[in-house]
Amino acid sequence: MFQDYASVLYASGAVALVALLRRLQMRLELSAAKHPSLAGHARMSRFVAGLVPHYEYDEDTFFRADDAPPDVAAQRQTGFMRLAARFGERYPKSSALTREIEDGVSDLQFISRYRVPFQFRGLVRRHFAGAQFLASSSGVSLTDLDGNRHYDLAGSYGVNLFGYDFYKRCIDRGAERVRELGPVLGAYHPVVADNVARLRRISGLDEVSFHMSGTEAVMQAVRLARYHTRRRKLVRFCGAYHGWWGEVQPGVGNPVPAGDTYTLRDMDEASLRVLRRRRDIACVLVNPLQALHPNRGAPGDSALVDSARRAHFDREAYAAWLRRLREVCTERGIVLVFDEVFVGFRLAPGGAQEYFGVRADMVTYGKTLGGGLPVGVLCGRAGLMKRFRDDRPADICFARGTFNSHPYVMAAMNEFLRELEGNPEIRRLYENLDDRWNERAQRLNTRFRDVGLPVEVRNLSTIWTVCYARPSRYNWMFQYYLRAQGLALSWVGTGRFVFSLNYSDADFEAVADRIVAAARAMETDGWWWQGPGLTDRAIRHRILREMLGARLGRRSVTAAPPPQSEAPAVRRV
Numbered sequence: 411m412f413q414d415y416a417s418v419l420y421a422s423g424a425v426a427l428v429a430l431l432r433r434l435q436m437r438l439e440l441s442a443a444k445h446p447s448l449a450g451h452a453r454m455s456r457f458v459a460g461l462v463p464h465y466e467y468d469e470d471t472f473f474r475a476d477d478a479p480p481d482v483a484a485q486r487q488t489g490f491m492r493l494a495a496r497f498g499e500r501y502p503k504s505s506a507l508t509r510e511i512e513d514g515v516s517d518l519q520f521i522s523r524y525r526v527p528f529q530f531r532g533l534v535r536r537h538f539a540g541a542q543f544l545a546s547s548s549g550v551s552l553t554d555l556d557g558n559r560h561y562d563l564a565g566s567y568g569v570n571l572f573g574y575d576f577y578k579r580c581i582d583r584g585a586e587r588v589r590e591l592g593p594v595l596g597a598y599h600p601v602v603a604d605n606v607a608r609l610r611r612i613s614g615l616d617e618v619s620f621h622m623s624g625t626e627a628v629m630q631a632v633r634l635a636r637y638h639t640r641r642r643k644l645v646r647f648c649g650a651y652h653g654w655w656g657e658v659q660p661g662v663g664n665p666v667p668a669g670d671t672y673t674l675r676d677m678d679e680a681s682l683r684v685l686r687r688r689r690d691i692a693c694v695l696v697n698p699l700q701a702l703h704p705n706r707g708a709p710g711d712s713a714l715v716d717s718a719r720r721a722h723f724d725r726e727a728y729a730a731w732l733r734r735l736r737e738v739c740t741e742r743g744i745v746l747v748f749d750e751v752f753v754g755f756r757l758a759p760g761g762a763q764e765y766f767g768v769r770a771d772m773v774t775y776g777k778t779l780g781g782g783l784p785v786g787v788l789c790g791r792a793g794l795m796k797r798f799r800d801d802r803p804a805d806i807c808f809a810r811g812t813f814n815s816h817p818y819v820m821a822a823m824n825e826f827l828r829e830l831e832g833n834p835e836i837r838r839l840y841e842n843l844d845d846r847w848n849e850r851a852q853r854l855n856t857r858f859r860d861v862g863l864p865v866e867v868r869n870l871s872t873i874w875t876v877c878y879a880r881p882s883r884y885n886w887m888f889q890y891y892l893r894a895q896g897l898a899l900s901w902v903g904t905g906r907f908v909f910s911l912n913y914s915d916a917d918f919e920a921v922a923d924r925i926v927a928a929a930r931a932m933e934t935d936g937w938w939w940q941g942p943g944l945t946d947r948a949i950r951h952r953i954l955r956e957m958l959g960a961r962l963g964r965r966s967v968t969a970a971p972p973p974q975s976e977a978p979a980v981r982r983v
């Protein structure tokens with residue numbers, strides 16, 4: 411009897427130990443699949459972000475935060491003031507109106523602060539008032555309130571794929587087609603039927619749901635994946651953006667932790683191991699834009715504290731990664747979601763699925779698909795899209811939305827889709843698309859190299875980012891030199907140029923000339939001076955020391971004392 415009891419105890423102990431070891435192993439595997447950067451550690455990054463104190467450079471330090479000699483600092487200061495004066499002369503109306511409303515528009519306050527590293531923000535904001543107003547668009551250019559024309563490199567966050575005139579036409583023709591019905595919601599205008607047929611064909615998936623934004627489409631994909639798999643966790647890859655919903659933004663930027671999100675290393679075997687072994691993963695979200703900079707976040711200039719920005723696109727390697735992901739997800743019943751809100755239709759008419767030759771279980775689209783109006787779309791396999799169960803009538807997955815399938819949006823989308831599928835001129839824009847844009851990027855890089863400018867562009871087709879070849883604290887200034895050349899950038903500055911496909915060779919040459927001229931002016935004004943010992947690592951160490959000093963409430967010296975004047979200081983604000 412006692413022996414029986416002991417063996418039961420022994421057996422249960424062994425089972426518990428095995429379970430514990432398995433849990434431990436899975437935990438370790440999960441840790442191994444996290445990217446070593448802060449972006450790979452959501453909780454830690456939020457903690458660290460909370461420790462970063464605000465401080466900013468006084469005017470002396472601003473120009474010699476890299477200990478440049480006084481003559482270089484003076485050169486920079488002259489250049490800075492010249493540029494600021496030019497902005498003041500060129501954008502009086504737009505700047506004045508921006509200033510007038512900034513207090514009342516939180517979004518504007520946010521973007522005007524996050525254009526440059528915060529230590530430099532004060533002086534930049536005082537001298538370069540944002541000019542946030544535009545009056546018109548045409549071809550590949552934008553005209554501001556003061557009548558200045560700019561080449562559009564911002565691309566309306568990726569919406570502008572075929573040129574603004576194209577979207578104006580989609581909106582006008584679409585509005586014409588649904589005018590009789592007007593903004594009636596709930597029931598559908600007949601254009602919806604054609605949209606559904608086209609989207610099913612393009613995505614190769616069975617069902618479609620319409621939403622108001624890309625963020626909502628992603629939310630719906632994750633909700634449905636959870637509902638059908640009865641699992642909670644979602645996997646996203648380090649650095650990937652999927653909209654501003656909390657669960658896909660587990661780190662900095664989200665005030666509450668996202669406990670059901672695993673952030674794993676992109677393009678890494680350790681992540682596949684996690685997917686293969688865990689039983690709690692409902693879906694994997696892939697933003698194919700990350701192919702340009704796996705494991706790195708959106709490259710905004712406010713984070714450009716040194717020259718460590720890296721990007722490199724390898725189509726074959728990324729396609730191979732997607733194929734492996736596909737295999738593992740199929741094997742483990744995990745829903746593979748391609749979030750094509752940004753890249754959809756930009757890489758190929760059939761989107762990233764066509765471009766990389768890999769099929770997802772669900773695909774989200776948005777941005778350009780709305781034909782110029784706001785939209786989010788989810789396409790998915792029938793078994794994943796149902797919001798109810800026939801055998802359990804009370805077990806539903808609820809999702810509606812007042813403005814989903816708005817007739818005007820549906821009609822503009824229909825114009826977009828019809829042009830995409832049926833207009834030979836639009837189809838022609840896709841011919842040799844990558845070759846054309848790769849060649850343009852290469853040609854520009856050759857020009858930079860030939861004249862010894864420390865700048866290089868990297869691209870995923872028409873999506874470009876600027877990298878910097880020489881350690882510098884001032885790369886973010888490049889955005890102002892580019893703007894001064896009449897190039898319109900988004901608030902992330904040189905982190906992302908988004909070209910529309912209708913850029914002709916002549917348009918592009920004009921842009922390339924301006925980019926080179928901007929880089930030359932920046933070089934001439936001394937911003938890329940390089941002293942001995944100025945490395946990216948040294949820059950980061952110095953910033954860390956400054957932060958510690960500011961945190962401890964000390965005034966810390968940040969530039970080596972210039973020969974005659976008093977040492978510049980960090981001003982704690």
Ligand SMILES: Cc1ncc(COP(=O)(O)O)c(C=O)c1O
Nearest residue numbers: 623624625651652653697751752
């Ligand atoms: C890949 C991706 N997913 C989702 C979103 C969110 O879309 P929206 O801004 O329409 O909510 C974005 C927006 O940039 C995106 O790039």
